[in-house]
Amino acid sequence: MQPIDLRSDTVTKPTPAMREAMASAEVGDDVFAGDPTINRLQETVAELLGKEAAIYVPSGSMANQTAIRAQTQPGDEIITHEDNHIFHYEAGAPAALSGCSLRLLSGHRGFFNADAVRAALRPKDSHFPQSSLIVIENTHNRGGGTCWSIDAIADIRKVADEHGLKMHLDGARLMNACAATGHKPTAYTKYFDTVSICFSKGLGAPVGSAVASTTETIGRVHRFRKMFGGGMRQGGIIAAGALYALENHVDRLSDDHANAKTLAVALAEMPGLSIDLDGIETNILYSDVDSKLGTAAEFASKLKDAGVWMIATGPQRIRAVTHLNVSSDDIDCAIDIVRKCTG
């Protein structure tokens, strides 16, 4: 039997129809802005996110980091959440590539509020780093795929405007937030100067992300994409997968959310696993693992031997993520396997 791979929504493989779209994509040299497929993708993304312009980049990390580099100076401080991707999973890039330190806020499920931002702002004094950028992640990965409230974002925007800060949205899974809440992407993105979005997560394309912003800022991002080594040539062949995903895989995200909920409800009943079901909003679920099942790593290894892959994200915490390549039958099957492993 094929393993049921719930490690991440990055593990998806392109569908036959997506591969066909990729194989027949028109291409050109994108460093010279001459790739028609990338150009079409960028126009589509700019429109979807309600911005003047967008740029295709190889990864979500590069999307975040070029946006950070384009809006900060070395010595600046970025206000963000202590569980954010830019802090944990981008290899220290804000320090290495932009010379910025991070001011980390805490808060339930990846959220923070305007008061916390206000309290973290640095006085304009030569002793201090300059607070210049706020980064919000939506949905929030380590928070459990949680969706930010638009009111909270609007309040933070007010503080940013009062103090001249920019705002970046790490929207790797923005489309999951939209599927879960019913909001249009622009309901969120209008509060942000820059927005990143990933095509290779729930959307199921093999490669790539984009940054959207004003034409001027995207011009700066373009330069940093080149500097960071992300200027691609006939990239249309992969951008075609991203376009295909935007055209065909957005509406099905709610299936992933339903699957995650079904899995969470079943796992929550099993001895040794505990899940906060209220926190299951999209396609990510975290469960605490009681030590009677071993460590999370030991339990994940037992699950893997039985045919279900999850990831240990802490000593006693595992994560499962639903996606395009996991059907509701697979979820039923995974539930049976996890039940056997907890019994």
Ligand SMILES: *Cc1c(COP(=O)(O)O)cnc(C)c1O
């Ligand atoms: C996956 C992810 C990214 C980008 O990661 P890459 O591996 O560089 O594509 C960025 N932000 C969040 C919240 C993510 O989950």
